[in-house]
């Protein structure tokens with residue numbers, strides 16, 4: 221559906237040049253919802269704008285629906301863009317037009333007959349939950365309703381691809397959830413492929429089938445969502461995940477943690493696991509095999525797209541020679557292990 225091949229976009233020249241995209245290759249399968257995530261300045265907006273050539277790559281090829289857009293003249297490109305809808309963070313509605321007028325605009329620009337335009341609008345209003353709001357002005361609408369109008373407008377030309385540029389970043393969590401549900405419905409009911417950019421893991425978790433992580437203009441991970449959430453491969457991917465899961469030691473635990481091990485201190489570890497059957501028996505197995513006690517201080521288990529993702533912060537209590545063996549053993553298991561510090565023993 222979308223194929224980016226070796227796309228590079230450089231802004232400016234000479235010493236002040238910025239490489240916003242650096243040799244990006246990405247395939248977005250037809251019918252999927254693919255998310256591109258990254259921190260501010262990673263190149264997300266530039267990437268999505270390169271897909272419909274709102275931004276022209278400095279080099280590389282962009283192919284959508286089998287048509288190489290980078291090889292088209294302006295007229296051919298205008299035609300090809302009818303197949304690509306786009307929505308934006310700040311909705312970009314015309315305040316001088318009603319809801320109906322905003323949705324009609326792209327169809328008027330395409331030269332479609334007035335009667336046909338009107339017959340297309342009602343089903344779009346219904347699909348986006350705006351029936352009864354056709355004659356409202358944008359200033360009378362909430363943020364969520366404005367984004368619904370923008371979605372209806374983007375779908376008016378019956379595109380096969382919808383690009384979403386931080387479409388929920390200006391919305392509160394509840395409205396975000398309802399817009400994401402609408403996008404999922406559009407994907408499922410109309411078979412429209414969606415490419416979205418976001419800096420929020422929650423958005424990815426909610427609707428994306430696949431996710432690509434962009435960092436400094438490069439794609440550093442591209443995986444199925446469940447895979448990315450349970451086994452991020454890059455340090456940036458792990459940082460996104462840890463920030464999202466927020467399993468950091470409580471303040472009272474942090475105040476008791478020492479960086480250095482000692483004979484009279486117990487290690488405190490954070491374990492990330494992908495198989496909760498391992499986690500369920502882990503504490504009792506370690507106690508039995510190594511003669512230690514495991515005290516679970518904090519834990520969280522999530523399911524993401526059918527995959528288990530668990531985090532646990534635990535204190536390993538026992539003689540130092542035993543706890544060292546436990547740490548060595550943990551590193552051999554299917555777990556990510558991080559020693560957070562050491563606490564003074566009380567026995």
Ligand SMILES: Nc1ncnc2c1ncn2[C@@H]1O[C@H](COP(=O)(O)OP(=O)(O)OP(=O)(O)O)[C@@H](O)[C@H]1O
Pocket residue numbers: 231232238239240258259260261262263264265266267419
């Ligand atoms: N028109 C431009 N002229 C010069 N530099 C630009 C331009 N557009 C983007 N950049 C630079 O390219 C880099 C990537 O910007 P981009 O907006 O694509 O990142 P982003 O991941 O979307 O960030 P954000 O989440 O903050 O919007 C940044 O360093 C940015 O300053």
